[in-house]
Amino acid sequence: MDCGERGLRSTPVVPSSDAAGGSPGADTGTVSLIQAVLDGIPAQSAWYAPIRDQDGRITDFEVRAAGPHARDVHGRTGKELIGVRALASYPSVAGSSLWEGYLRAMETGGPEEIARYVHVETVEGVAHRSTYTVTATRVGGGLLAAWVRDDDEARLAARMAHTERLGDLGWAYWNLATGQVEWSEHMYAIHERDPADGPLDLEGYATITHADDLPLLRQALATITGTEGAHEFEVRVHTGGRLRHLRIVGEANRDAGGQALEVHGVAQDITHWRHANDQLALTQRRLEEELLLTAELQHIIMPVQESLLTLPGLRVGVRYDAAQTALLGGDWYQAMRLSDDQVLLAVGDVAGSGLPAASAMAKLRHAITGLAFADHDPDRILVALNRLLRCVRPDVLATAVVARYRPEDRTLTFTHAGHPPMLLVRGHTVQRVLHPGVLLGVFDDASYTHANIRLEPDDMLVMYTDGLIERPGRDLYEGLDILAATIAEVVRAAPADRLSAVMEALVPSNTSDDTCILVAHVKPNTEGVPDV
Amino acid sequence: MSDLHVSTDSAQFAAERHGEIGLLKLKGTLDYTVRQPLEDFLDQAFTRCGPDLVIDLLQLDLLDSRSTGLLVNCWKRSREGGGWLGLVAVQRSAARVLWITGLASRIPVFTTVEEALAAAPAHQ
Structure with missing residues (x-):
């Protein structure tokens, strides 16, 4: 407002006989009226008073009233524009179609439309080019101008079109x-x-x-x-x-x-998105069916029962946990009564996962059953399994622990083939039991020997695969120590059912590997066994 | 031929030639998280050095069952290629699994790299 007042005072406005309304600039009533009108119009508009020389010729226009939406190339808006002179502030207007239009409007009364007037203004050394369409009309002895910036609309429309298309x-x-x-x-x-x-x-x-x-x-x-x-x-x-x-x-x-x-x-x-989504859903459904089939297959190859097995002189719990990443694995167990009332106990691990490992596992599991019924000891069973692998699956590495239990004198005959130790739980103590032999499937001439131990009533024997104790950054034997400590803690609590309590405490450490667990519990009330 | 070096977060593998023999050094933690890089490294080492190999395990912090399997496959591949493979390891170490699995009685194991290189048939 200061600026406007000062402009009003300092601008000499020479009255002109041909300008209707006499002395427009000095008439504050006219200015207020026009300002009030502009305030109510939602368009860019301003009212100028003409500046004349001694001869009455118009030399410039000065803003005396401006609508609130008015905005010039310098970013000045509304009443900030009051006092601004057209030629003084925008020199490039001189001689332009806009200037001619303004003069014509003052002469004829207008309205004059100056379409697509291109204004080039240099702001801080950079030339800005904007396009306006201006309507000029003589009002109250001054010039009423209203304008739209054409490029704004064009830019907006272009942006809209891009948005819609993208x-x-x-x-x-x-x-x-x-x-x-x-x-x-x-x-x-x-x-x-x-x-x-x-x-x-x-x-x-x-x-x-x-x-x-x-x-x-x-x-x-x-x-x-x-x-x-x-x-x-x-x-x-x-x-x-x-x-x-x-x-x-x-x-x-x-x-x-x-x-x-x-x-x-x-x-x-969203046609493409919907099609991709439908495709994904279909694939997912197929995958789920495949998973079900795989789980079924695994169960056919190696049924695992939830309940405990009752075998001569033993109660046996078994569990198989598939890897999170592959339902078909190479870990296996076998626990069965043999024809002479003895018991075969075995746990094995075929390296790898998926169908190749599972099919090798199935071969080993079937073979060991047949060999045990042929009344072979664990060392002879392992020699035969090794030959079988070397012959039919030379690509496969496997480990196993195989044991034969004779309940009449509680003797366990066993051999390890590259497999981690068993744990023997007696009273409150847990100890490792190992009779080492070489891995299966590596050496054509592998041979094995066996060891015997006498089990006590209420003893427990834990067989497992490495998924139970191994995990990234942790050594198998560190894992084994932790497992032994866990089991010792469980049995020290004197649970009513030692076998179930231990089975519950055995949690696979490595969910990226499959895990097989077998725990055999010597029946506490076995009779007819001479003390050693 | 330039030497081969591979590093993961927890393990480092290097291969260099000593005459006709490739000397592979495996350091750090060999668990299943490095299975793929280790398998790739052993493949490349075979391509560069041939089937006569010494594998130094003295600076291992951990050797898991899968990595042991890879070493065994390496030994099988060396044998099938008409070569010779020796390991360098000591019994009370991260490599003790070689003794537990019975491999130490089947695959030649030496306590120093010099002994292993000297024992290699290609050296003689």
């Missing part, structure tokens, strides 16, 4: 009272419809909607017009001979009584 978005408007419908350019593109044919009204839209989705479309429209807020739905429409999936978000504008007046909607073409 997002595959279309915009639509529907007036409920008049039935008038408007579509944006990309809305036509999405529907492969010629803009010359105009938008589809609701009835027209129903004709391209997939028959199955018609109830949904009607329901969605009822929801949008009947409830507050935006509502989203998905429909399929027939366009250009194919089916498109559209996601539509719509919202209604309401009158004061809450009655819906018009609906704005945005539609997005």
